[in-house]
Amino acid sequence: MEVRARAPGKIILAGEHAVVHGSTAVAAAIDLYTYVSLRFPTPDDDDDVLKLHLKDLDLEFSWPVGKIKEVLPELGSQDTSTPSSCSLEITKAIASLVDVLNIPEANTGLASGVSAFLWLYTSIHGTKPAKAVVNSELPLGAGLGSSAALCVALSAALLALSDSTKLDFSHQGWQMFEDSELELVNKWAFEGEKIIHGKPSGIDNTVSTYGNMIKFKSGELTSIKTNMPLKMLITNTRVGRNTKALVAGVSERTTRHSSTMSSVFNAVDSISNEFAAIIQSPVSDDLAITEKEEKLGELMEMSQGLLQCMGVSHASIETVIRTTQKYKLSTKLTGAGGGGCVLTLLPTLLSGTVVDKVIAELESCGFQCFIAGIGGRGMEISFSGSS
Numbered sequence: 010m011e012v013r014a015r016a017p018g019k020i021i022l023a024g025e026h027a028v029v030h031g032s033t034a035v036a037a038a039i040d041l042y043t044y045v046s047l048r049f050p051t052p053d054d055d056d057d058v059l060k061l062h063l064k065d066l067d068l069e070f071s072w073p074v075g076k077i078k079e080v081l082p083e084l085g086s087q088d089t090s091t092p093s094s095c096s097l098e099i100t101k102a103i104a105s106l107v108d109v110l111n112i113p114e115a116n117t118g119l120a121s122g123v124s125a126f127l128w129l130y131t132s133i134h135g136t137k138p139a140k141a142v143v144n145s146e147l148p149l150g151a152g153l154g155s156s157a158a159l160c161v162a163l164s165a166a167l168l169a170l171s172d173s174t175k176l177d178f179s180h181q182g183w184q185m186f187e188d189s190e191l192e193l194v195n196k197w198a199f200e201g202e203k204i205i206h207g208k209p210s211g212i213d214n215t216v217s218t219y220g221n222m223i224k225f226k227s228g229e230l231t232s233i234k235t236n237m238p239l240k241m242l243i244t245n246t247r248v249g250r251n252t253k254a255l256v257a258g259v260s261e262r263t264t265r266h267s268s269t270m271s272s273v274f275n276a277v278d279s280i281s282n283e284f285a286a287i288i289q290s291p292v293s294d295d296l297a298i299t300e301k302e303e304k305l306g307e308l309m310e311m312s313q314g315l316l317q318c319m320g321v322s323h324a325s326i327e328t329v330i331r332t333t334q335k336y337k338l339s340t341k342l343t344g345a346g347g348g349g350c351v352l353t354l355l356p357t358l359l360s361g362t363v364v365d366k367v368i369a370e371l372e373s374c375g376f377q378c379f380i381a382g383i384g385g386r387g388m389e390i391s392f393s394g395s396s
């Protein structure tokens with residue numbers, strides 16, 4: 010039997026980085042997914058290896074299970090229903106399994122993703138041979154939460170084939186987990202995100218697990234109900250960056266200027282709460298929508314100013330801002346910044362011709378533009394083949 014799990018990426022509408030320091034943030038799932046398929050070999054397969062195929066990067070890795078047992082001898086005593094963090098000793102042992110892979114230099118940052126895979130896999134299934142295949146519709150390392158989507162889809166696939174979940178194997182198509190199972194997936198995914206982000210807030214894995222639009226503060230989520238159509242143009246600057254390094258940079262700045270940065274984080278907290286209040290209040294007519302959109306646009310500009318204060322903007326992001334400003338549109342970075350993706354609010358009454366012009370101008374700078382569905386489904390799984 011094979012299980013397939015999918016988990017969405019996300020956009021952060023307000024509050025990135027500050028959320029790591031306890032401020033409120035607002036995020037929404039997008040309809041672009043990471044998929045993880047997992048299969049254990051049948052007795053006839055005679056396969057004693059753990060395989061990982063990363064389709065987006067065209068890379069395949071494998072580890073003989075004997076080697077994993079050798080470097081991780083303590084495995085097998087784990088309780089999958091209580092997720093635990095990867096200790097320093099195990100981090101070192103996992104690094105020894107990743108170092109031998111000779112990951113191409115062009116894929117810096119991948120080692121942490123592979124380490125997260127090994128930690129989650131061995132924590133939930135020990136040294137059982139298996140094959141996992143990963144592919145994604147998300148750009149990797151661009152602020153749309155590919156790391157969290159990977160950790161959520163992987164945790165879901167691993168738990169679906171463990172004793173911790175009770176699922177209907179005969180169900181055709183995508184199915185959802187029960188609440189308690191979703192909570193378990195989210196907790197394991199958070200442990201994986203820790204390996205990739207260093208110090209994650211947990212917002213990315215939470216919105217990827219549960220979907221929809223959420224408000225998030227200090228590990229707690231509040232679901233946001235809205236009937237306001239929200240359309241964002243996503244521009245990928247194609248400038249590569251690494252979330253772990255950017256998050257660490259903001260923390261260093263916070264250490265140097267603790268009281269000033271605490272005021273910045275407080276301001277972000279207010280922006281996120283105001284943003285959430287506006288999108289949640291009922292809309293009566295077009296005029297009301299336009300007024301709300303103007304306020305949201307202004308809040309996005311204020312968010313961007315504060316993100317610049319934190320030191321996470323980039324020349325490419327400033328180019329997108331300047332370009333969209335010519336059309337009176339508001340833009341902010343999303344995710345960790347330093348390049349990656351940028352959001353531009355597209356008001357409901359904006360004509361299609363203007364949207365096409367903005368996109369053409371941004372694409373002529375070498376950027377990639379797209380519009381994704383916002384606030385959709387969270388993580389789901391499906392089974393295929395006989396057991």
Ligand SMILES: Nc1ncnc2c1ncn2[C@@H]1O[C@H](COP(=O)(O)OP(=O)(O)O)[C@@H](O)[C@H]1O
Pocket residue numbers: 043063065066117118119120121122123143144145148149150151152153154155156157159205206250251252253344345
């Ligand atoms: N589909 C994937 N295949 C391989 N690695 C992935 C995949 N998705 C995410 N990753 C891991 O996540 C890292 C990117 O995470 P991060 O820097 O947090 O950016 P983001 O989460 O915004 O995409 C990659 O360097 C890699 O380690």
Ligand SMILES: C[C@@](O)(CCOP(=O)(O)O)CC(=O)O
Pocket residue numbers: 024025026027028029151152153154155156206208209210211212213252256343344345346
């Ligand atoms: C910067 C941060 O707020 C979001 C990072 O998102 P991404 O990995 O850039 O998609 C970090 C976090 O909340 O863990």
Ligand SMILES: [Mg+2]
Pocket residue numbers: 154155156157206213252
């Ligand atoms: Mg990430």
